[in-house]
Amino acid sequence: MRAWLLAAALSFVSIAPALAADPLRQGAEAVRDKALADTTAYDYVASLTTEVGERLAGTEAAARARDWGVAKLKSLGFSNVHVEPFTITAWVRGPEKAEVTAPFPQSLAIIGLGGSVPTPPGGVEAEAVIFPTYADLLAAPLGSLTGKIAVVTQPMPRAQDGAGYGALNPNRRAGPSEAARRGAIAYLVRSLATGESRAPHTGALNYKPDVPQIPAAALSVVDAELLDRMAALGRPIRIRLSLESHTVANAPAWSVVGEIPGTEHPDQLVVVGGHMDSWDPGQGAIDDGAGMAIAVAAAHLAGAHPAKRTLRVMLFGAEEMDFTRFAVFAAHQAEIPRTVVMGEADIGSDRAWSVALPAGSLTHPAMQAYAAAVAPIGVIMSPEPARGGGDDIVNMVQAGVPAVAVRQDASRYFDWHHSSEDTLDKIDKAQFSQAVATWATLLYVVANSDIDFRALAPASAAAPASAPR
Amino acid sequence: MRAWLLAAALSFVSIAPALAADPLRQGAEAVRDKALADTTAYDYVASLTTEVGERLAGTEAAARARDWGVAKLKSLGFSNVHVEPFTITAWVRGPEKAEVTAPFPQSLAIIGLGGSVPTPPGGVEAEAVIFPTYADLLAAPLGSLTGKIAVVTQPMPRAQDGAGYGALNPNRRAGPSEAARRGAIAYLVRSLATGESRAPHTGALNYKPDVPQIPAAALSVVDAELLDRMAALGRPIRIRLSLESHTVANAPAWSVVGEIPGTEHPDQLVVVGGHMDSWDPGQGAIDDGAGMAIAVAAAHLAGAHPAKRTLRVMLFGAEEMDFTRFAVFAAHQAEIPRTVVMGEADIGSDRAWSVALPAGSLTHPAMQAYAAAVAPIGVIMSPEPARGGGDDIVNMVQAGVPAVAVRQDASRYFDWHHSSEDTLDKIDKAQFSQAVATWATLLYVVANSDIDFRALAPASAAAPASAPR
Numbered sequence: 014m015r016a017w018l019l020a021a022a023l024s025f026v027s028i029a030p031a032l033a034a035d036p037l038r039q040g041a042e043a044v045r046d047k048a049l050a051d052t053t054a055y056d057y058v059a060s061l062t063t064e065v066g067e068r069l070a071g072t073e074a075a076a077r078a079r080d081w082g083v084a085k086l087k088s089l090g091f092s093n094v095h096v097e098p099f100t101i102t103a104w105v106r107g108p109e110k111a112e113v114t115a116p117f118p119q120s121l122a123i124i125g126l127g128g129s130v131p132t133p134p135g136g137v138e139a140e141a142v143i144f145p146t147y148a149d150l151l152a153a154p155l156g157s158l159t160g161k162i163a164v165v166t167q168p169m170p171r172a173q174d175g176a177g178y179g180a181l182n183p184n185r186r187a188g189p190s191e192a193a194r195r196g197a198i199a200y201l202v203r204s205l206a207t208g209e210s211r212a213p214h215t216g217a218l219n220y221k222p223d224v225p226q227i228p229a230a231a232l233s234v235v236d237a238e239l240l241d242r243m244a245a246l247g248r249p250i251r252i253r254l255s256l257e258s259h260t261v262a263n264a265p266a267w268s269v270v271g272e273i274p275g276t277e278h279p280d281q282l283v284v285v286g287g288h289m290d291s292w293d294p295g296q297g298a299i300d301d302g303a304g305m306a307i308a309v310a311a312a313h314l315a316g317a318h319p320a321k322r323t324l325r326v327m328l329f330g331a332e333e334m335d336f337t338r339f340a341v342f343a344a345h346q347a348e349i350p351r352t353v354v355m356g357e358a359d360i361g362s363d364r365a366w367s368v369a370l371p372a373g374s375l376t377h378p379a380m381q382a383y384a385a386a387v388a389p390i391g392v393i394m395s396p397e398p399a400r401g402g403g404d405d406i407v408n409m410v411q412a413g414v415p416a417v418a419v420r421q422d423a424s425r426y427f428d429w430h431h432s433s434e435d436t437l438d439k440i441d442k443a444q445f446s447q448a449v450a451t452w453a454t455l456l457y458v459v460a461n462s463d464i465d466f467r468a469l470a471p472a473s474a475a476a477p478a479s480a481p482r
Numbered sequence: 483m484r485a486w487l488l489a490a491a492l493s494f495v496s497i498a499p500a501l502a503a504d505p506l507r508q509g510a511e512a513v514r515d516k517a518l519a520d521t522t523a524y525d526y527v528a529s530l531t532t533e534v535g536e537r538l539a540g541t542e543a544a545a546r547a548r549d550w551g552v553a554k555l556k557s558l559g560f561s562n563v564h565v566e567p568f569t570i571t572a573w574v575r576g577p578e579k580a581e582v583t584a585p586f587p588q589s590l591a592i593i594g595l596g597g598s599v600p601t602p603p604g605g606v607e608a609e610a611v612i613f614p615t616y617a618d619l620l621a622a623p624l625g626s627l628t629g630k631i632a633v634v635t636q637p638m639p640r641a642q643d644g645a646g647y648g649a650l651n652p653n654r655r656a657g658p659s660e661a662a663r664r665g666a667i668a669y670l671v672r673s674l675a676t677g678e679s680r681a682p683h684t685g686a687l688n689y690k691p692d693v694p695q696i697p698a699a700a701l702s703v704v705d706a707e708l709l710d711r712m713a714a715l716g717r718p719i720r721i722r723l724s725l726e727s728h729t730v731a732n733a734p735a736w737s738v739v740g741e742i743p744g745t746e747h748p749d750q751l752v753v754v755g756g757h758m759d760s761w762d763p764g765q766g767a768i769d770d771g772a773g774m775a776i777a778v779a780a781a782h783l784a785g786a787h788p789a790k791r792t793l794r795v796m797l798f799g800a801e802e803m804d805f806t807r808f809a810v811f812a813a814h815q816a817e818i819p820r821t822v823v824m825g826e827a828d829i830g831s832d833r834a835w836s837v838a839l840p841a842g843s844l845t846h847p848a849m850q851a852y853a854a855a856v857a858p859i860g861v862i863m864s865p866e867p868a869r870g871g872g873d874d875i876v877n878m879v880q881a882g883v884p885a886v887a888v889r890q891d892a893s894r895y896f897d898w899h900h901s902s903e904d905t906l907d908k909i910d911k912a913q914f915s916q917a918v919a920t921w922a923t924l925l926y927v928v929a930n931s932d933i934d935f936r937a938l939a940p941a942s943a944a945a946p947a948s949a950p951r
Contacts, residue, residue, distance in 0.1 A: 145857070145858045146853075146854050146857040146858065147857075148850065148853065148854045148857070149854065167857050167858065168857075168858065168859075168860045169860070170833075170835040170836070170860040170861060170862055171835065171860075171891075172642060172835055172836070173641060173642035173643070173893070174642070174643070176835070176836060176862065176864070177835065177860075177862060180862035180863070180865075181862070364639075366639040366640065366641055366645070366646065367639070367641070367645060381617065384615075384617065385615050385617045385618065388614070388615040388616075388617065388636050388637075389614045389615065389636065389637065390637075391637045391638070391639040391640075391646075392639060393639060393645065393646060393649035393650070394649070395645070396649075422640075424642065424893070
């Protein structure tokens with residue numbers, strides 16, 4: 014930690030002049046150092062979590078977040094601040110309850126998965142079948158779960174790059190339909206979470222069209238372990254589950270957009286965003302108040318003296334259930350040829366350690382200047398190029414927009430995300446500022462250079478893929 | 483942590499029978515659970531660090547480590563225990579000292595890089611040029627460092643997968659020659675290390691043939707930061723450096739090998755290793771006492787009831803300066819066609835979170851059984867295949883031997899590796915057992931199946947690459 018604070022406080026006067034004399038690098042270093050000392054991003058999340066709080070897409074809270082976001086962008090001096098409306102099928106949680114009724118009656122801490130159908134009135138009660146891994150569920154024969162509640166208790170490993178969440182994503186998203194395919198009447202999954210906590214973690218499911226839709230919820234980590242222990246004792250386990258929820262067709266949703274027009278090439282767009290919607294149990298501080306704040310603060314800092322190209326910030330309105338990507342593409346596909354690059358910050362508030370650039374650009378002088386500017390704050394360039402870039406921009410990226418990805422340390426992120434523990438106090442200010450600095454410096458360099466990522470891409474560059482949310 | 487200890491204590495009786503009834507998986511789970519409760523690996527490192535300690539290749543300590551290793555393998559019941567000799571140019575450290583002489587006289591904590599030439603008698607004293615990044619050194623014009631001491635103070639980010647070490651490896655390995663190319667008479671590099679410590683971290687350098695060989699050492703992290711602060715004050719910095727060392731041509735080195743012969747296919751080799759040599763300032767507990775211990779204990783556990791294929795353990799004799807890879811290839815190239823797989827444990831003692839398998843094998847039933855067996859202890863399968871597999875085996879892998887890589891958490895590893903802090907106390911027993919279990923289960927499954935990785939590899943599988951050490 015201290016290393017980058019130190020770097021921020023210094024200018025190196027004894028260095029050889031070659032790289033150091035590059036004006037692009039000098040500007041980048043000034044932006045970096047300003048960002049390290051700046052509190053715009055933290056203040057943004059503090060204001061959001063205090064004045065709005067959770068903001069599930071399609072709800073009244075999301076409308077308040079929209080108004081708050083418009084006012085905030087205007088107050089920071091962004092131009093062309095506007096709202097881009099679209100509609101979604103909103104999902105709204107009702108009362109939820111689960112308990113073991115036999116052999117050892119105990120309540121279970123659960124939370125319904127986003128998109129889950131409700132249980133029948135009064136809930137369901139049935140024998141539970143505990144699967145220690147998702148592969149075990151997939152290996153269960155058709156019909157073997159008829160009338161039962163399927164439970165997958167596989168733990169998720171802690172990983173700095175979020176690889177554990179990627180690997181276990183099917184457990185939550187596809188598990189309900191795979192259980193239903195085998196006859197189950199309900200599905201419980203151990204939260205896709207690290208750490209030991211009683212707070213369950215929600216997240217979207219994706220029903221498959223060819224099987225019945227069954228109610229599905231996430232168990233807290235410690236409750237999943239409780240069921241593991243009960244299962245080991247060998248007596249039949251019965252669980253009662255009640256989930257209420259409803260959906261709202263054609264619910265209004267919005268993304269909020271603001272710009273800092275470019276001085277030389279205002280038509281060329283450097284786009285960065287985070288998502289405005291959050292899950293409902295927490296405050297949406299780290300997911301994705303932090304990412305939004307990084308995007309806003311980074312563009313604000315990078316554009317403090319207007320850049321050559323236009324800096325655009327997008328506060329995506331409905332990420333958690335995967336709606337915005339289509340709305341963004343519908344609204345902006347005509348701009349694809351003049352969109353220089355897009356990026357999305359959506360992995361919390363901790364430090365950046367690696368940056369993935371568009372394929373072929375690592376050796377470009379502008380990117381070398383960027384790499385040199387952020388090396389002293391402990392950031393390396395990834396040898397692998399950026400892939401999809403983020404859930405809300407992936408359709409644009411798949412259509413040809415170059416993507417950048419700032420990899421922040423996700424080691425702690427899945428202790429809290431999608432749970433009641435996603436709150437302001439989880440933000441480490443020093444790490445947060447370093448992440449903002451890493452983004453701000455990148456935006457500054459791209460927006461003040463003539464780099465054309467498309468021209469640098471090797472012909473063999475693989476098609477980008479979407480990352481799990 | 484608790485999650486996998488819990489899994490170890492349980493057998494799941496409520497699960498559906500399909501996958502669970504697979505005898506390969508059942509055997510794998512038994513090995514896993516035995517490994518989680520086993521202390522062979524920890525006892526191995528405790529004995530090694532107590533009875534041998536540091537064991538720089540080519541030294542008398544390395545000979546004692548060899549004898550210790552032979553006795554240990556025999557006592558654990560390995561067959562065909564033998565020594566494979568080869569020769570190296572050994573490098574031996576002498577007294578070392580560095581200090582700032584102006585403008586603020588202070589001593590500097592440094593350690594010579596492995597392979598460094600000594601300074602002239604009495605040392606050198608010269609003006610220092612501080613480069614905040616390695617790119618700045620590379621950007622310095624030829625001749626600009628004539629008569630000076632070049633210093634690179636770039637910090638290394640903490641990364642679970644060791645990516646920071648990979649990215650900064652040229653700072654240490656190539657930096658001395660790049661400084662010499664520009665006229666420098668000596669070179670100092672901030673330790674390739676995480677954390678704040680006064681203990682400098684050594685490691686090998688690689689001189690380039692076309693420039694003079696200059697003495698080179700690593701600064702401790704805090705001493706590098708001290709120089710950053712001095713540089714920021716803008717007055718010329720002078721450093722005095724004295725390094726003594728000598729080399730021994732044709733010094734003896736060894737790898738120690740033991741086997742558990744296969745019951746059905748004794749000619750088919752499943753090979754796992756760690757390296758026996760260590761750097762000199764510490765005890766070689768985590769680098770690579772831990773890796774050796776993982777290999778020995780994992781094979782011991784996997785072969786407790788002899789497997790179908792032969793399990794071979796190799797304790798590589800001279801990894802740190804990259805000698806063993808050639809010796810291993812020279813001694814074993816004839817066995818390449820019948821070597822099923824090779825792996826090397828050389829990333830410390832912390833938990834495994836991901837396993838990279840040979841390309842194309844992820845969906846094979848044996849690997850599915852393996853994945854299911856280790857999922858409950860928090861291990862996922864990497865979507866990316868294994869690459870070079872490790873420094874000592876990379877020549878074999880490049881010649882066609884399939885590689886596996888168990889990715890252990892390297893977040894803490896670079897706080898201590900190659901320094902005086904590489905000591906027994908850094909081993910977390912619970913994490914260490916989980917890493918052993920992950921390896922042991924893999925060895926068990928491969929050695930008791932008929933899986934042929936070569937037959938599964940897609941034609942397009944990229945040539946494996948070597949990882950930095």
